[in-house]
Amino acid sequence: MSAADWSADEMMTVAAARQLRDGTVCFVGIGLPSTAANLARVTHAPGLVLVYESGCLGAKPDRLPLSIGDGILADTADAVVSVPEVFNYWLQPGRIDVGFLGAAQLDRHGNINTTVIGGSYADPAVRLPGAGGAPEIAASCGEVVVIVRQSRRTFTGRVDFVTSVGYGTGPGDRARLGLRGGGPRTVITDLGVLEPDPATGELTLTRLHPGVTVEQARAATGWPLAVADGLTTNEPPTPDELAALRALQATLKATP
Amino acid sequence: MAKIVSLADGIAELVHDGDVVALEGFTHLIPFAAGHEIIRQGRRGLTLVRMTPDVIYDQLIGAGCASRLVFSWGGNPGVGSLHRFRDAVQHSWPAPLELEEHSHAGMANRYVAGASGLPFAVLRGYTGTDLPRHTATIRTVDCPFTGETLTALPALRPDVTVVHAQRADRVGNVQMWGITGVQKEAVLAARRSLVTVEEFVDELTPVPGQVVLPGWAITAVARVPGGAHPSYTQGYSVRDNDFYRDWDAISRDRDTFRAWIARHVLTTEVPA
Numbered sequence: 001m002s003a004a005d006w007s008a009d010e011m012m013t014v015a016a017a018r019q020l021r022d023g024t025v026c027f028v029g030i031g032l033p034s035t036a037a038n039l040a041r042v043t044h045a046p047g048l049v050l051v052y053e054s055g056c057l058g059a060k061p062d063r064l065p066l067s068i069g070d071g072i073l074a075d076t077a078d079a080v081v082s083v084p085e086v087f088n089y090w091l092q093p094g095r096i097d098v099g100f101l102g103a104a105q106l107d108r109h110g111n112i113n114t115t116v117i118g119g120s121y122a123d124p125a126v127r128l129p130g131a132g133g134a135p136e137i138a139a140s141c142g143e144v145v146v147i148v149r150q151s152r153r154t155f156t157g158r159v160d161f162v163t164s165v166g167y168g169t170g171p172g173d174r175a176r177l178g179l180r181g182g183g184p185r186t187v188i189t190d191l192g193v194l195e196p197d198p199a200t201g202e203l204t205l206t207r208l209h210p211g212v213t214v215e216q217a218r219a220a221t222g223w224p225l226a227v228a229d230g231l232t233t234n235e236p237p238t239p240d241e242l243a244a245l246r247a248l249q250a251t252l253k254a255t256p
Numbered sequence: 257m258a259k260i261v262s263l264a265d266g267i268a269e270l271v272h273d274g275d276v277v278a279l280e281g282f283t284h285l286i287p288f289a290a291g292h293e294i295i296r297q298g299r300r301g302l303t304l305v306r307m308t309p310d311v312i313y314d315q316l317i318g319a320g321c322a323s324r325l326v327f328s329w330g331g332n333p334g335v336g337s338l339h340r341f342r343d344a345v346q347h348s349w350p351a352p353l354e355l356e357e358h359s360h361a362g363m364a365n366r367y368v369a370g371a372s373g374l375p376f377a378v379l380r381g382y383t384g385t386d387l388p389r390h391t392a393t394i395r396t397v398d399c400p401f402t403g404e405t406l407t408a409l410p411a412l413r414p415d416v417t418v419v420h421a422q423r424a425d426r427v428g429n430v431q432m433w434g435i436t437g438v439q440k441e442a443v444l445a446a447r448r449s450l451v452t453v454e455e456f457v458d459e460l461t462p463v464p465g466q467v468v469l470p471g472w473a474i475t476a477v478a479r480v481p482g483g484a485h486p487s488y489t490q491g492y493s494v495r496d497n498d499f500y501r502d503w504d505a506i507s508r509d510r511d512t513f514r515a516w517i518a519r520h521v522l523t524t525e526v527p528a
Contacts, residue, residue, distance in 0.1 A: 030334050053360060054282050054435045066497050067333040069283020069435045071490055080465050083282060083307070083438040084368050087361035092380055115357070121390045127345040129331035129338075132308075135385050136361040165384035177384040178405070 006237050008190035009149075010245060011209045013039060014237040016100075016147050016188045017245075024097040025049040027137055030068050032147045033100030035248060038064060042244050051096060053133045055081045063251030087133070091140050094180055099141030101184075103148045104128050105159040108202050108223045109173075110146065110166025110184035112138065113159035121161065131163050138164035143185040150189035150220040157223045167201035191217045193234070197226065204228050210236045258428025258451070258474040266450045266478045267293040271302075275415040276326075278305040278446065279312060282437030283333060283495075286487035287420040288312050289480045290452050292521045295319045305414055307363045307438060311486070311503050314338040315521070317353060318513050326356040326412070328363045335500050339507040349510065357391050362409050367438050369411035370445025381407045417446035420484045421469075422491055423460065424453045428471030431460045434490030436467045443469055452480040454492045463491075 009032075016036035020026060022045035028037045038061065041048045050059045054069040058078030065073050074080045081089075090096060105113035114134060118125025138144055144166075148154055166184045167173055174183050184203075187194040193207035204226040205217050210233055218225045237245070261269070271277055271294055279287050291312040294302075303324040304313055310333055316322055318340030330341050344353035358366070365377035378397060388394040397408040419439040421432035430451045432439065443449045451474055460468065471477070483489075486496035506516045 054284075055437065056435065067283045067495070067500075069333075069437075071284070071434065071488065071494070074284075074434045074465075074490065080435060082436060082440065082467075083360065084364040084441060087364050088368075088379070092361070115386070121386075124346065127337075127342045129329050130327065130357055131359040131385075131387065132329035133360040135359045135387070136379075136381050139380065139383065162384065162386045168384055173384070178380075179383060180380070 006242055008209065010237060010242065011234070012147065012149070012188055012190045013245060014241045015193060015209070015234055016145060017043065017241070019145055019186055019188065020045050020048055020098060023047045025051060025095065027051050027053070027091065027096045027099040027141055029053070029100055029102065030065065031102065033102065035064060035245070036147065037100065038248055039241070039245050042248070043241060051086070051090060053083070053086055055083055055086050057081060057090065063254070064248050066252065087136060091136055094140060094142065096140070097142040099137035099144045099181070101134055101137060101144055101146050101164060103146055103154065105154055105156050106146065106148060106187065107156060107159045107166070109168060109170060110187065110196060110203055111159050111162050111168065112146065112164040112166065113161045114163045115161040117160050134164040138166070138183070139179045139181055141181045143182040146184050146187040148187065148189060150191045150217065152220060152222045155221045155223070167196060171199065171201045191220060202226060205231065207232050207234050209234050258471040259476045260428060261476045261478050263289060263293050263452060263478045263480050266476045267297055270416045270448045270450050270475060271299055272415070273299055274301045276303040276305060278412070278414040278417040278442050280306060280417065280419050280437060280439050280442040281484070281487060282308065282435055284435040284437070284487060285420045285432060285439065285484050285489060286310070286312055287418045287452055287483060288485055288487060289483035290418045290420070290450065291316055294321060295517065295521050305412060307360055308333070309341065310338065311500060314340040314503070314507055315517065317341055317344050318350065318507065319517055320350040322353060323351060324354040324356065326358070328358045328360045332500055332503060335504050339504070340513060343510070356393060357387060358394070358409070359387070362394070362407070363412070364438050364441070366409050366412040367441035367445045369409070370413045371441045375411055377409045377411060378406050379409070383407065412445050414442070414446040416448040416450065417442045418450045418452070419443060420452045420480070420489065422453065422489060423455050423457050424451065424471070424477045425457060425460050428474055428477045429460060430469040430471070430474060430477060431463065431466055433463045433466040440467050440469060444473065448475045450475060451477045452483040453477060454481050454483070454489055455479065
């Protein structure tokens with residue numbers, strides 16, 4: 001398929017879905033993460049276990065949920081548990097393999113801000129929703145996948161507030177802080193994929209989506225973006241992936 | 257045994273100016289009608305506690321009921337920002353709003369500690385984030401057995417917790433099911449509690465996944481059919497997703513917001 005047949009957001013969602021291995025347990029938020037996880041479930045990963053922080057373990061919705069507490073999640077779950085139980089029994093001990101996070105700002109070490117932008121904490125230029133479940137998802141999941149559109153405003157040299165820790169100031173910080181999960185292994189954007197350099201913990205461009213150039217990725221990054229030696233190009237969405245994604249998205253419009 | 261009351265009497269008796277008030281509900285079973293009654297009765301200086309302050313807290317904040325917010329995520333789920341919350345934080349309108357900001361795991365554990373009669377909660381959380389710099393109630397404690405440093409947070413003990421549930425029997429035993437969030441813990445952590453229900457029934461037939469709150473652990477129960485709208489009550493109503501989308505435009509502008517509150521909350525002729 002040629003680039004004209006699909007959008008950058010569709011490529012981003014497909015790339016995120018491909019990242020999820022069948023049989024793993026995935027902590028999902030609403031929006032792009034939920035779309036990607038459900039796309040994986042209806043394509044290559046029917047045994048993917050979706051955990052929503054509202055307490056729905058193993059939800060199998062046949063349409064995209066509109067909120068974290070959508071009734072379809074409770075109706076199709078293996079179990080519905082309390083919110084304290086989600087965080088204490090399931091997330092904290094390391095029972096979740098993959099945590100999906102979004103970001104309003106992301107820095108070169110994968111630290112995430114969803115709290116305030118500009119000004120000071122007490123008097124911010126922009127007040128964002130805040131932490132939600134993210135700090136502990138970032139700390140305790142086996143690995144974190146970040147899905148975020150790439151721009152200089154978002155991919156910033158330094159985040160204004162650390163809501164969720166990636167690699168801190170560099171390698172070794174997670175261990176020093178006692179964070180048990182692996183941290184952000186993959187950042188999927190509308191331009192490509194970034195992964196941390198094992199030596200420096202710095203996010204490095206490892207894959208581009210078809211039709212995107214390194215220059216475009218650099219222009220959308222607020223720090224001097226390192227490019228991996230073995231930079232590759234993602235396979236475009238297959239007709240099956242695209243059909244499944246569009247069918248899922250149509251369920252959003254069909255829900256009153 | 258819980259007292260059976262009207263919503264207006266329940267709020268008048270149990271929610272006072274300056275109280276620490278928790279209205280809980282995780283997308284499902286949000287006690288909107290009770291929040292509207294708090295606005296109608298003109299409560300002021302409340303410390304509002306809630307994991308996910310969404311549209312109902314946006315309304316309470318914009319109506320001037322709150323001076324403090326204890327929370328972990330403030331947004332319109334699936335839609336975007338809360339404009340009244342943002343206006344209060346960024347421009348002190350209609351009044352300054354002091355924030356005590358946590359994470360979901362932290363808030364949930366603080367309710368558990370409150371319900372358990374413990375002074376503090378312990379968890380692995382917040383480490384390395386900027387939250388402890390700004391939130392004085394995030395501290396650490398060393399495990400007496402392993403020496404590991406863990407996060408400690410004070411228990412939440414609201415003066416009053418308000419939740420919505422499917423139904424209650426005639427003596428005020430409350431039954432809820434579906435996504436029940438942190439409601440049980442929030443009720444048991446509070447000094448007083450008010451539960452609004454869709455209906456009273458003679459007998460609570462068991463339902464899979466139910467949570468039952470004994471009437472003797474609740475202060476008062478009020479019958480408020482549709483009391484969770486635009487949120488939903490599993491088995492009784494579906495979520496009014498259009499309202500959540502519409503709220504974005506209603507709440508963006510101060511005058512539009514005030515007109516909406518006047519029409520749909522302050523006068524009950526056109527209930528929200």
